[in-house]
Amino acid sequence: MPEAPEKFNSAMTTWQEWQNAPWGRLRYAIAEANLARHLDGRDGGPLRILDLAGGDGGDALRLAARGHHVTIVDYAPAMLAVAAERASAGGLTDLITCVQADVTALPADLGDGAFDVVLCHNLLQYVDDVPGTLATALAPLKRGGLFSMMAINRHSAALNIAVRETDPAAALAALDTDKSRTQTFDSALTLHTAEEIIPVLRSLGCQDVQHYGIRSFCDYITDDARKYDPAFYADLERLELATTARPPYMHTARLFQLTARKRDS
Structure with missing residues (x-):
């Protein structure tokens, strides 16, 4: 079961420090770039985006800044409060909606397939x-x-240690274990690999998995x-962007991101 929201609420300062660190900035920058591969150049204007377990809006704010309407769902009220504050500070309030809910039990109006x-x-x-x-x-x-999921890569665990x-x-x-722990939120983790998740996505009606x-x-x-x-970080970001979809590097990256399209029929 998911951890209690109090753990995420109480770790806000540590979490924000992590986000502002180079590794946190890279996590969001690379994810945004990967999403842009699939979203940029599409006709039809602003998109309606649902960010599940979106926390304090790290992904959502970047997408709203591109003109999209983003609904953040999270069950930690402190996270959502910060997301709302960040949206207001960035002039994005009209494009960000925050909903406090458990992702496994979404409100009916969010499950409309829209x-x-x-x-x-x-x-x-x-x-x-x-x-x-x-x-x-x-x-x-x-x-x-478009569906996008991200998780800690189990293949990276031994190498990282x-x-x-x-x-x-x-x-x-x-x-030989899929168990780990996050220091930031003091929570138990189960680690996965892209190779395990891709067949699950396909069985659930996804195609064009990247x-x-x-x-x-x-x-x-x-x-x-x-x-x-700054100069070293800029070089590092260019390297990360150049290898995000380049074998064999994504197989041992600290996190894996999968994008897919929901099958039309």
Whole structure:
């Protein structure tokens, strides 16, 4: 079951520091660029987007700034309050709607299949029923609409431990488990791989599945201080963008992002 919302509320300061750090900025910049591959140049004007477990609006605000209407669903009120504040500060209030709800039990008016895009970013690691959660997430999406999901990549776990903690014994143990823990929210996690999730998406009526890697290099560069240097960060971002869809790098990236279209029939 998902963690209690109080954990996410109480970790707001730490979470915002993470978002503003180079690795947090890369996470959102790369995800936005990958979505733009599928959204830019489409006719029909602003899109209606549903951001499930959207927290404080990290993805939503970027999409609203492009002129789209975004509904953020999250069950942590402190996260939604910050999302509303950020929308107001950015002059995006008219394009952002915040709804406090459990993603696994969406309000009826959100399940009408009228959304052009649905995001399900960094939710799966917190839930027990992955197929059920994905089915619920896909229900509000129009036929032919774009679905985007993101999760921590289990393939990266052992590599991350070996490189950053220089602990080969712990890295070896990580090869045979899908369990982990997030320090930011002090929560248990279940890790997945793109190879496991792609067949589930296809079984739920998705097609044209695309696999991207988020932070293919950043997390394996141990000099975190240097990442704050603007020139170094700019070079790193260009490298990450160049390899987000380039094999083999997405297979060991810290996060994986999958986009897909909901089958028309």
